Amino acid sequence: MTQYNYDLFVIGAGSGGVRAARMAKRHGAGKVAVAEEYRVGGTCVIRGCVPKKLLVYASEFSKQFKLAESFGWDVGESTFSWENLIEAKDAEIDRLSGIYWRNLSNSGVEVIADRAVFEDAHTIRLVNTGKTVTADKILIAVGGAPFVPDIEGxxxxxxxxxxxxxxxxxxxxxxxxxxxxxxxxxxxxxxxxxxxxxxxxxxxxxxxxxxxxxxxxxxxxxxxxxxxxxxxxxxxxxxxxxxxxxxxxxxxxxxxxxxxxxxxGRNPYVEGLGLEKAGVELAENGAIQVDAYSQTSVDNIYAVGDVTNRVNLTPVAIREGAAFAATVFGGKPTAYDHSDIASAVFTQPPVGSVGLSEADARKEFKNIDIYKTSFRPMKLSLTNIESRMMMKLVVDGDTQRVLGVHIVGPDAPEMIQLAGIAVKAGLTKDQYDAACAVHPTSAEELVTMNEKWTPPELKAAE
CATH class of the missing domain: 3.50.50.60 (FAD/NAD(P)-binding domain)
Structure with missing residues (x-):
């Protein structure tokens, strides 16, 4: 029987790779290592979701100061320091990255601060040291990288x-x-x-x-x-x-x-990884091609997260990593279901969305009912700000199952997490209607919309 240095070697210490490594140890994997060329935590923690939302919070205050005046507050003159914000942001990212590193180490996972590339299907070369190691199973979790256009300058x-x-x-x-x-x-x-x-x-x-x-x-x-x-x-x-x-x-x-x-846009971060030496096949879009269990074209090599270009969200990478560990080391084949995943866009106001859009639903289902509303949030009622909130339910007209929920407005990301549970569970419009509203909230509109929306062109035909 071939002896390898590691039972599992993970390339990339982002959210998906970290979760997979820790769960693999929990399922009884022997020697597990994670190699990361930059910082533990990946795109989301280091240069994505987390620092971005901190910057979103900071940028909202200029609007909140003006809003406060409408409610009787005299906020006086305010100033903003980008330098202070970035310093505070960096300190928080350092703290989070340290937590990820400690959690891996405390789980018994070896953390290697180096770039790892393939030499063959079972052999990894560490670029900085030139050292080679072997592994029975290898998981690719390197994420994606921003796309830069090929233009002058x-x-x-x-x-x-x-x-x-x-x-x-x-x-x-x-x-x-x-x-x-x-x-x-x-x-x-x-x-x-x-x-x-x-x-x-x-x-x-x-x-x-x-x-x-x-x-x-x-x-x-x-x-x-x-x-x-x-x-x-x-x-x-x-x-x-x-x-x-x-x-x-x-x-x-x-x-x-x-x-x-x-x-x-972002591209799967596969350049220079040596995938051709290992025989790992790519899809036409440059992503690593995997099956429902995140297995590549090579039996012992798997991939999760943005590098597979399935649903490029951090929580999805985490769930894919956990499913991989359960499949390969837990004796429980698990394929993560990528349907009805809630997502948020932290614009101002933000977006919350889950399930099918109206256009996609009309392609897939014969009869579609639409319920939607637009109104000024109560928080703006004492101001002259014209920003509006929009809520929309996409419903299967035959079964009354709610196929999609879409919200634009304050706290939409918080609402969509709960709405996502209902959509995932396949609840119907009648079940939404049976829920008692919480008043006064914007969220109550999700259970009080009872008039179907008719497109203007159909109204004209009527």
């Missing part, structure tokens, strides 16, 4: 990775992209006092979300002061001196900025 721009480490708050920012990262950072910088322009190739931001969500977020971006330019992309970027860059768009527009940021 591309090196003059930054990605979300670098945005967390800017030395000063930029006066003018131009952001490429219309996805959740682009929209969130547009309002982060705007809320802190930057002038922001967002450039998107489509007609409405947040492609893939329900159309009503997209329209609402687009309107709120503009309302917040973000200049949104659609139907165009970056053509080139030039350095015009004094720390300024000039962005040339394909529609002929020129934009000057201190910071130019790309938020146009």
């Amino acid at each position: 591309a090196e003059l721009g930054i990605t979300s990775n670098e945005a967390f480490h800017l030395e000063t708050l930029p006066e003018h920012v131009v952001i490429a992209g219309g996805g959740y990262i682009a929209c969130e950072f547009a309002q982060i910088f705007q809320g802190m006092g930057s002038n922001v322009c967002q450039v998107y190739r489509g007609d409405t931001v947040l492609r893939g979300f329900d159309d009503d969500v997209r329209s609402q977020v687009h309107s709120e971006l503009v309302r917040s002061g973000v200049r949104v330019i659609t139907h165009t992309v970056f053509e080139k970027i030039e350095d015009i001196g004094g720390g300024k860059k000039r962005v040339h768009l394909t529609n002929g527009t020129q934009l000057d900025a201190d910071v130019v940021m790309y938020a146009i």
